[in-house]
Structures are given as C-alpha cells and as structure tokens.
Amino acid sequence: MTSGGENRVVVAIDGPAGAGKSTIARKLADTLGYVLLDTGAIYRSVALAAERAGVSWDDEARVTEVAADLARRGGLALQPVPRGTGDEASERGLRVVLEGEDVSAAIRTPSISLGASRISSIPAVRSALLELQRAIGANGGVVAEGRDIGTVVFPQAAVKVYLTASVAIRAERRHEELRRAGQEIDIEKVREEVELRDHRDTERAVAPLRQARDAVLVDSSGREIDELVEELAALVRRAAS
Ligand code: DC
Numbered sequence: 001m002t003s004g005g006e007n008r009v010v011v012a013i014d015g016p017a018g019a020g021k022s023t024i025a026r027k028l029a030d031t032l033g034y035v036l037l038d039t040g041a042i043y044r045s046v047a048l049a050a051e052r053a054g055v056s057w058d059d060e061a062r063v064t065e066v067a068a069d070l071a072r073r074g075g076l077a078l079q080p081v082p083r084g085t086g087d088e089a090s091e092r093g094l095r096v097v098l099e100g101e102d103v104s105a106a107i108r109t110p111s112i113s114l115g116a117s118r119i120s121s122i123p124a125v126r127s128a129l130l131e132l133q134r135a136i137g138a139n140g141g142v143v144a145e146g147r148d149i150g151t152v153v154f155p156q157a158a159v160k161v162y163l164t165a166s167v168a169i170r171a172e173r174r175h176e177e178l179r180r181a182g183q184e185i186d187i188e189k190v191r192e193e194v195e196l197r198d199h200r201d202t203e204r205a206v207a208p209l210r211q212a213r214d215a216v217l218v219d220s221s222g223r224e225i226d227e228l229v230e231e232l233a234a235l236v237r238r239a240a241s
Contacts, residue, residue, distance in 0.1 A: 006240045008034065008141030009158035011232075012150035016209060017113075017197050018170030019163045020220040020228075025145040026093050027229040032143070032236060037136050038078065039146030039153070040116065041096045042129055044107035045076050047115030049098060057118040060125075067119075068128040075099050078136070088181070108181060110193060117197045120147075123206040147201055150212035158239040160215035161232060169221050170194050 011034070013025050022038060029036040046067045047057060055062045070076050079095040089095035089104035096104045106112070119125050126148075133153050137144055144153065150160035165173075171191035178185055201209040211217060216235065220228060 006237065007158075008139070009236065009240045010137050010140055010154045010156070011143045011236055012154050012157035012160045012212070012215070013143065013145040013163055014147055014149050014151070014161070014209065014212070014215065015163035016170065016201065017194055018174045019165045020173065020225060021145045021163050022092065023225055024163060024220070024229055024232070025143045027225065028232050028236070029143040030093070031229060031233045032141075034141045034143045035080065035136070036094055037133065037142050037144035038092070038094055039133055039144060039149065041078060041094065041107060042076065042132065043116040043120045043125075044112050045096055045098050045103060046070065046125065046129070047112050047119050048103055048107050049075075050119065051112075051115060057115045060122045063119050063122060064124040064128060067125045070098075071128055071132045076132075105181070110178070110183070110185065113193065113197070117200045121200060121204040121206070126152075126206055147209040148207035150215050151210065152207045155212070159232075159236050160212050161218055161235075162211035162215040163218050163220060165219060165221040167191065167194060167198075 011028065013021050015021050026036055049070060050057060050063050050066045053066055055066055057063060075098065077097040079097060081089050081093060081095045083090050083093050088108060089102065092104070095102055096107055130153065136142060137154055146153070150157055171187060171194045174194060175185065175187045175190045178190065218228065
C-alpha cells in the first residue's frame with residue numbers, strides 16, 4: 001500500500017542465489033504497490049534464447065548478439081500477473097514472455113540456471129541488457145532484484161539491500177523450490193550448484209556480486225519472511241517520505 005504524497009523510489013535488492021531475494025522482493029513490491037523487476041529472469045531468458053538458437057553459452061560474440069537483438073526488438077517482456085492460480089508465473093507474480101511464448105517455467109530448470117550464470121559473466125551481454133533494466137526503473141516505484149542492482153544498474157537507488165543467508169539454508173530453499181517444481185534433485189548436488197554459482201557470480205570480472213557500500217546488510221537465515229518484508233517496507237517508506 002502506498003500513502004499519498006510519497007515519492008515512488010527505486011529499491012535495489014542484491015544477494016546470492018537462495019537468499020530469499022525473489023520471495024522478499026515480490027512481497028515487498030506487493031506491499032508497496034511497486035513493480036517487480038526480476039533481473040535474473042532476464043539473464044535466464046537470454047540463456048534460453050541462446051540455447052534455442054543453437055548458440056553455445058560459451059560463444060561470447062553470438063550470445064551477445066542474442067541478448068542485444070532481444071533488447072533491441074523488445075522480444076522479452078516481464079508481465080505482472082495475479083497470484084493464486086498455481087502455475088510458475090502466478091507463484092512469482094511475474095510472467096516471462098520470450099518471443100510471444102510464456103517461458104516462466106522453462107527458465108527455472110537447473111540447466112538454465114547454469115546457463116544464466118555463464119552468459120551473465122560475459123561483459124558485452126551485461127551491457128546489452130543494461131538499458132532494458134534501467135528503462136523499467138526509470139520512473140521509480142520499482143523493486144529490482146539481482147546481483148548488481150545497487151552497484152551498477154541503479155547506483156542512485158534510494159534504498160539498497162544486500163540480502164544473504166548461510167549456504168546450508170540457501171541450498172535447502174533451492175532444493176525445496178525445485179521439488180515443488182517437480183524436480184527431485186539430491187540436496188548435496190543442489191548445494192554444489194549453489195556454491196558453484198556463488199563462485200562464478202562473485203569472481204567474474206564485470207559487475208561481480210558484492211555489497212554496495214551504502215547497502216543495508218540483511219541476513220535472512222532463520223528469519224520470518226513477512227517480518228523481514230515489513231522491516232524493509234518501513235525502510236522504503238522512510239526513504240520515500
Ligand atoms: O537470481 P537468478 O538465480 O534468477 O539469476 C540467474 C543468474 O543470472 C545468476 O547466475 C546470476 C545472474 N544474474 C546476474 O549476473 N546479474 C543480475 N542482476 C541478476 C542475475
């Protein structure tokens with residue numbers, strides 16, 4: 001809910017996989033009446049588009065073409081959807097449409113997670129997707145979540161949060177999320193994937209995952225999500241008043 005006279009600001013939420021970013025960002029956007037910008041969904045969509053075009057995720061030049069082409073033609077749309085119908089899009093409050101096709105579920109497989117991690121380490125891919133992300137946040141009233149939102153995409157964001165949790169807890173959450181999506185994967189394997197992605201995301205040369213100097217550090221381990229969302233909403237309201 002928004003109260004009259006407030007500025008609609010940009011909220012940047014960064015952090016590693018499984019820290020609770022998407023759930024928290026979605027609930028926070030709902031609470032504030034803001035648009036949700038899931039930037040991971042954009043990288044995932046590029047990985048899927050490359051795969052479908054027969055382009056190897058390691059082929060930097062061609063993956064960059066895929067990303068730039070998608071951004072230029074507007075071939076990718078993030079649409080807010082009502083919740084409660086039980087499918088992937090409604091779970092997240094966001095439908096991801098690639099070339100007219102709903103890929104909300106297709107971009108969440110472990111293989112596409114790895115692909116997204118790979119292609120997001122290509123500097124030219126990141127810059128090709130920058131304007132697309134900035135355009136969505138241009139008028140404020142956005143909760144943007146990702147890895148480099150507070151550091152690169154929206155360095156002027158009014159509120160920056162760096163959300164983290166222990167590796168064990170993040171692996172458990174990912175495991176549960178995959179299980180709900182019908183994918184039974186050994187927890188140890190999920191933990192390895194989480195660690196591999198952490199390593200890639202924090203070690204890459206361009207826009208590595210790190211806490212912005214002016215970001216609030218929040219550890220979600222053992223915390224109630226709704227309580228955290230309320231805390232963050234209060235922070236945003238203060239910054240926006
Ligand atoms: O948050 P996610 O799991 O959907 O992100 C998928 C991949 O995209 C992940 O490996 C990190 C990368 N990513 C990124 O590099 N920068 C962002 N702003 C968002 C995601």
